[in-house]
Amino acid sequence: MEAQMSKFFESVGSFFSGGDNIPWCDRDIIAGCEREVAEAATEEQKNDSIMRLSWALVHSKQTDDVNRGIGMIEASLDKTTSPLQTREKLYLLAVGHYRNGNYIQPDWRQASSLKKAIEDKIAKDGVIGIGIATTAVGLIVGGIAAALARKK
16 A cells, blocks of 8 residues: 555656656667668568657657657658658657757747647646545545444
8 A cells, every 4th residue: 555655646746847758769779670671671661660760769868869860750751641640750750859858949829829738738637637546545544444443
């Protein structure tokens, strides 16, 4: 029970501290993806391999890798035919720019209002989640107290 409470408070703390939950990728995975691109037999396999390599690059801790991934995605974005693939590439571009610290331009009102809307939604969902968790903990503690009171 104590371990669960510890995890709960840790998750609440990380929510309010704004921790980075985007995964990191190491050089071994990037090297494997590069080999996969080089060994691709068909154009479809090559495109899939390039997509995985782009993912690995923008999730790297190395700025050069992130910039390379951004460049690869930007170069392939206009060749995309599927709306799903376009969405995936735009997400990877956002991750890459986030990793480089290129959040938004201060004078771009649309991005600023979108950022505020997202932050408001996250805060609202977080408060609701904390309320639900607090209620659950209260019910558990109340149940334990009632059980102990019956035993006496």
